[in-house]
Amino acid sequence: MDGARLVVVVLLAYLTFAVPHLVFHLGHLHGASAAQAAALVVVLAGSVLLPLALLLAWLVTWMPPPMTAVPTPLRGVLPAWGNLILPTRGGAAR
DSSP: OOHHHHHHHHHHHHHHHHHHHHHHHHTTOTTSOHHHHHHHHHHHHHHHHHHHHHHHHHHHHHSOOOOOSSOOOOTTTSOOGGGOOOBOTTSOBO
16 A cells, blocks of 8 residues: 555544544533633544545545546547558458
């Protein structure tokens, strides 16, 4: 496995933990002061947003561009059609 794929796998594995962890703590903020609750939410949200940002950066950097619906002209790449030798019905080339 190359390094880029390994980083993606690690980020996805970390997010598998971090997202439910954030959701759990968002539902269990009772008993915390406003400052404690705010700090907890900021830190845990950052622990989800940073890996997401890194994954998005990887997608933008490493993903190939989408294919266009209109093919590009192949002038100069393919031979001119008049130079092709095509078989005839009788099997002899023209």
